[in-house]
Amino acid sequence: xxxxxxxxxxxxxxxxxxxxxxxxxxxxxxxxxxxxxxxxxxxxxxxxxxxxxxxxxxxxxxxxxxxxxxxxxxxxxxxxxxxxxxxxxxxxxxxxxxxxxxxxxxxxxxxxxxxxxxxxxxxxxxxxxxxxxxxxxxxxxxxxxxxxxxxxxxxxxxxxxxxxxxxxxxxxxxxxxxxxxxxxxxxxxxxxxxxxxxxxxxxxxxxxxxxxxxxxxxxxxxxxxxxxxxxxxxxxxxxxxxxxxxxxxxxxxxxxxxxxxxxxxxxxxxxxxxxxxxxxxxxxxxxxxxxxxxxxxxxxxxxxxxxxxxxxxxxxxxxxxxxxxxxxxxxxxxxxxxxxxxxxxxxxxxxxxxxxxxxxxxxxxxxxxxxxxxxxxxxxxxxxxxxxxxxxxxxxxxxxxxxxxxxxxxxxxxxxxxxxxxxxxxxxxxxxxxxxxxxxxxxxxxxxxxxxxxxxxxxxxxxxxxxxxxxxxxxxxxxxxxxxxxxxxxxxxxxxxxxxxxxxxxxxxxxxxxxxxxxxxxxxxxxxxxxxxxxxxxxxxxxxxxxxxxxxxxxxxxxxxxxxxxxxxxxxx
Amino acid sequence: xxxxxxxxxxxxxxxxxxxxxxxxxxxxxxxxxxxxxxxxxxxxxxxxxxxxxxxxxxxxxxxxxxxxxxxxxxxxxxxxxxxxxxxxxxxxxxxxxxxxxxxxxxxxxxxxxxxxxxxxxxxxxxxxxxxxxxxxxxxxxxxxxxxxxxxx
Numbered sequence: 001x002x003x004x005x006x007x008x009x010x011x012x013x014x015x016x017x018x019x020x021x022x023x024x025x026x027x028x029x030x031x032x033x034x035x036x037x038x039x040x041x042x043x044x045x046x047x048x049x050x051x052x053x054x055x056x057x058x059x060x061x062x063x064x065x066x067x068x069x070x071x072x073x074x075x076x077x078x079x080x081x082x083x084x085x086x087x088x089x090x091x092x093x094x095x096x097x098x099x100x101x102x103x104x105x106x107x108x109x110x111x112x113x114x115x116x117x118x119x120x121x122x123x124x125x126x127x128x129x130x131x132x133x134x135x136x137x138x139x140x141x142x143x144x145x146x147x148x149x150x151x152x153x154x155x156x157x158x159x160x161x162x163x164x165x166x167x168x169x170x171x172x173x174x175x176x177x178x179x180x181x182x183x184x185x186x187x188x189x190x191x192x193x194x195x196x197x198x199x200x201x202x203x204x205x206x207x208x209x210x211x212x213x214x215x216x217x218x219x220x221x222x223x224x225x226x227x228x229x230x231x232x233x234x235x236x237x238x239x240x241x242x243x244x245x246x247x248x249x250x251x252x253x254x255x256x257x258x259x260x261x262x263x264x265x266x267x268x269x270x271x272x273x274x275x276x277x278x279x280x281x282x283x284x285x286x287x288x289x290x291x292x293x294x295x296x297x298x299x300x301x302x303x304x305x306x307x308x309x310x311x312x313x314x315x316x317x318x319x320x321x322x323x324x325x326x327x328x329x330x331x332x333x334x335x336x337x338x339x340x341x342x343x344x345x346x347x348x349x350x351x352x353x354x355x356x357x358x359x360x361x362x363x364x365x366x367x368x369x370x371x372x373x374x375x376x377x378x379x380x381x382x383x384x385x386x387x388x389x390x391x392x393x394x395x396x397x398x399x400x401x402x403x404x405x406x407x408x409x410x411x412x413x414x415x416x417x418x419x420x421x422x423x424x425x426x427x428x429x430x431x432x433x434x435x436x437x438x439x440x441x442x443x444x445x446x447x448x449x450x451x452x453x454x455x456x457x458x459x460x461x462x463x464x465x466x467x468x469x470x471x472x473x474x475x476x477x478x479x480x481x482x483x484x485x486x487x488x489x490x491x492x493x494x495x496x497x498x499x500x501x502x503x504x505x506x507x508x509x510x511x512x513x514x515x516x517x518x519x520x521x522x523x524x525x526x527x528x529x530x531x532x533x534x535x536x537x538x539x540x541x542x543x544x545x546x547x548x549x550x551x552x553x554x555x556x557x558x559x560x561x562x563x564x565x566x567x568x569x570x571x572x573x
Numbered sequence: 574x575x576x577x578x579x580x581x582x583x584x585x586x587x588x589x590x591x592x593x594x595x596x597x598x599x600x601x602x603x604x605x606x607x608x609x610x611x612x613x614x615x616x617x618x619x620x621x622x623x624x625x626x627x628x629x630x631x632x633x634x635x636x637x638x639x640x641x642x643x644x645x646x647x648x649x650x651x652x653x654x655x656x657x658x659x660x661x662x663x664x665x666x667x668x669x670x671x672x673x674x675x676x677x678x679x680x681x682x683x684x685x686x687x688x689x690x691x692x693x694x695x696x697x698x699x700x701x702x703x704x705x706x707x708x709x710x711x712x713x714x715x716x717x718x719x720x721x722x723x724x725x
Contacts, residue, residue, distance in 0.1 A: 324680075328677060328678050329648065331677040331678070332593050332596065333595075335593075335595070335599070335677065335698050335699075335702075335705065336593065336596065338702045339596075339599040339705060341702070342703075400678070407682075
């Protein structure tokens with residue numbers, strides 16, 4: 001620029017200055033703009049730095065708050081960072097762990113097991129994913145950890161170490177173990193159960209589970225059963241009943257469906273008592289679980305028993321009828337025997353008067369023969385016939401009476417045994433006094449029974465006791481009894497002649513009389529008494545020793561009217 | 574009510590339904606011994622008794638003898654005494670004929686059943702012949718007091 005050229009150069013100079021000013025203004029604008037930008041950048045950097053600080057703090061806090069223990073090891077496997085949580089998990093302070101290796105924290109065996117696994121991963125720089133391992137807590141107890149970690153590298157790619165987390169899974173392992181144990185327990189119970197177990201959907205009635213026993217019972221595999229439903233395992237004609245039982249069980253109204261017919265794969269039928277109740281499966285599926293007990297055998301046995309009982313009932317009825325009809329029909333001929341014997345006697349009387357007139361016309365031999373026949377032979381024959389008829393009639397009457405005792409209506413009421421015994425003794429007062437018998441009557445219970453029957457039983461036994469005392473020995477008779485729950489017992493004990501062991505079977509037998517036959521009797525008294533005791537839901541027992549005495553014990557039910565005593569009238573002619 | 578009249582007991586025909594010929598003979602002998610001389614017709618089963626009473630079967634068309642008293646055994650072949658009694662009491666023609674049941678038993682059930690069916694007298698045939706005759710003799714007494722329906 002030249003200053004000497006001022007006059008003519010002034011305008012040029014002025015132009016130059018203007019240009020310069022212009023340039024200056026532009027530069028100034030640029031600087032302002034740039035510094036504003038810089039300021040903005042700086043601001044951004046400051047904000048970024050604050051954010052970074054906050055983030056690091058957040059990360060640190062996160063690391064230190066999570067339940068997992070966060071760590072970093074260098075490429076030699078030595079801990080370079082350990083989050084404080086380690087203290088909660090293993091009992092060590094972080095600074096106690098830093099500088100050690102994970103294997104230092106494990107029992108020797110575990111370290112030995114794990115070392116090759118970890119070394120292989122490190123060699124391949126692979127991530128560690130949920131490696132289960134056991135470490136020892138500072139106090140000695142074992143802690144199960146689940147370790148995960150990632151390798152980290154220097155900018156040039158060299159392996160710097162691993163960073164990762166250890167999670168305490170001891171509790172989870174225990175729960176898993178308990179769950180496995182529990183599942184195993186239920187599996188064993190279910191599979192070992194002698195009952196079929198079947199789970200069916202309450203809505204669709206399709207099967208969701210069947211235990212091995214159920215499969216055996218039905219002859220299907222479990223897989224096959226899971227394709228079936230309730231309607232497939234019961235006979236067609238029972239489905240209505242089965243459905244209504246199923247519904248009741250779903251509603252929880254009843255547990256047991258008894259003797260349901262079940263249809264096997266091969267078409268045969270068995271009967272099961274099915275106990276069932278609602279159950280909800282894991283997925284929330286509402287089901288019903290049924291326990292099937294095969295009762296076919298029991299049902300068969302019951303039916304057999306019922307058949308036997310029916311047979312017995314029929315046979316018993318036949319015996320009663322037989323006794324009645326025989327004794328009834330046997331009488332007819334006896335009436336003839338007796339009647340015509342009488343007629344013969346009166347005809348003989350006629351002949352006798354004729355014989356007296358005819359005798360003078362006969363020779364001596366003829367006289368003797370005619371007289372012997374008409375006055376000795378015929379009357380003797382008639383006597384035998386009559387005596388036999390009388391005996392036969394007694395037998396028939398006895399059998400008839402016995403048959404009636406088994407059929408008559410009994411009227412059960414409360415009977416005071418003491419009164420019954422006393423009145424029987426009153427009836428025997430004469431013999432008792434005559435033979436100087438000492439009678440002791442102890443405490444006697446009330447019985448529920450037919451009064452007349454009780455009088456017959458007591459009367460019969462007491463009469464026997466008095467009649468069969470040992471001659472020459474002062475008689476002693478004791479009567480006492482007691483009620484014991486369902487049974488009422490009383491006994492009559494005497495010091496009489498007793499009954500020989502070999503005669504015992506005759507005691508309650510028809511028309512049999514034991515011992516010396518010096519007392520009249522038909523041998524039916526105890527038979528009647530026994531028949532009456534049976535009808536009172538009891539029996540009479542005899543204990544005796546020859547020459548020492550006899551005890552008759554009468555046992556009757558305290559509730560004889562509940563014994564189902566049947567005495568329906570039977571037809572007879 | 575039908576007209577009842579006291580019949581001359583000698584006019585009464587006795588129908589004896591008894592399957593045991595011995596019993597029938599003894600009954601007849603006892604009746605005669607008790608001076609009951611009425612006409613006696615003996616049949617050996619229940620059906621024959623009904624045939625006689627209703628003039629049916631083998632006795633169809635026969636003239637009816639009346640009035641009648643029936644002595645009825647219970648245990649008879651073909652139709653038993655109960656069945657005869659039932660038929661008689663169910664039929665207007667025979668409903669009022671007096672019936673005396675003669676049987677070998679005095680079982681209260683049997684007695685009740687007979688009276689329930691409408692029998693007038695129940696007589697047990699005792700094995701003891703004196704008592705048997707006595708029972709039959711009572712029939713003579715019965716004959717004299719029973720009222721026979723007119724035209725039966």
